[in-house]
Amino acid sequence: xxxxxxxxxxxxxxxxxxxxxxxxxxxxxxxxxxxxxxxxxxxxxxxxxxxxxxxxxxxxxxxxxxxxxxxxxxxxxxxxxxxxxxxxxxxxxxxxxxxxxxxxxxxxxxxxxxxxxxxxxxxxxxxxxxxxxxxxxxxxxxxxxxxx
Numbered sequence: 001x002x003x004x005x006x007x008x009x010x011x012x013x014x015x016x017x018x019x020x021x022x023x024x025x026x027x028x029x030x031x032x033x034x035x036x037x038x039x040x041x042x043x044x045x046x047x048x049x050x051x052x053x054x055x056x057x058x059x060x061x062x063x064x065x066x067x068x069x070x071x072x073x074x075x076x077x078x079x080x081x082x083x084x085x086x087x088x089x090x091x092x093x094x095x096x097x098x099x100x101x102x103x104x105x106x107x108x109x110x111x112x113x114x115x116x117x118x119x120x121x122x123x124x125x126x127x128x129x130x131x132x133x134x135x136x137x138x139x140x141x142x143x144x145x146x147x148x
Contacts, residue, residue, distance in 0.1 A: 008089040011069055012041050015092055016120045018063040019045045022056050024094070029120065030105075030112035040089040042109060046100050050079055056094045057083040 012029055019027055024045035033040050047053040057076060064071055069087050076083035081096030082103070093105060 008040050011067070011087060011090045012043060012115065013120045014063060014067055014069075015043050015060060015087075015090060016117060018059050019043070019056060019092075019094075020121055022059045023048075023052075024056055025097075026100075027117050028106060029115035029117060030109050031115055032109055032112045035109065035112055039086070039091040041091070041115070042105065042112070043090060043092040044100070044105055045092070045094050046097055047094055048097075050081060050096060053081065053083050053094050053096055057085065060085055060092060060094075 016027060016029065024047060026044075026046045028042075028044045030042040030044070031040070032042055036042075045056065047056055053076075057074070061071065061074070064085070064087055072086040072088050074083070074085050081099035083094045085092040085094075095103070
């Protein structure tokens with residue numbers, strides 16, 4: 001199902017937040033609209049190990065399922081150091097460090113526009129600050145009574 005530009009970016013944002021919360025490294029988003037016939041955005045992340053690749057993939061599956069986003073396919077081979085998830089408008093690649101450098105997707109898609117991760121993740125932090133209420137201090141009189 002084709003998403004609007006806003007929906008696609010929201011899905012990218014959701015994926016980036018999930019990856020960031022699970023400590024994915026060197027997170028990159030490439031806007032490949034007009035360059036690719038199969039997807040709009042590529043999300044690329046580095047895992048620290050094979051178990052971390054699996055953990056990030058599982059977290060993304062939960063996140064996408066929770067958002068009721070259709071996962072077209074998942075490709076991963078045991079101990080390959082690479083997992084790919086296709087959510088149609090967004091394709092997510094999770095690599096172990098050596099596999100990421102071997103395949104060099106950023107070089108392959110060098111004509112793509114880089115979407116700043118900082119902007120995608122900052123939105124959450126701003127919202128979190130606005131919705132968090134400071135803890136109330138007890139009134140001075142009540143504090144004195146408790147001290148007795």
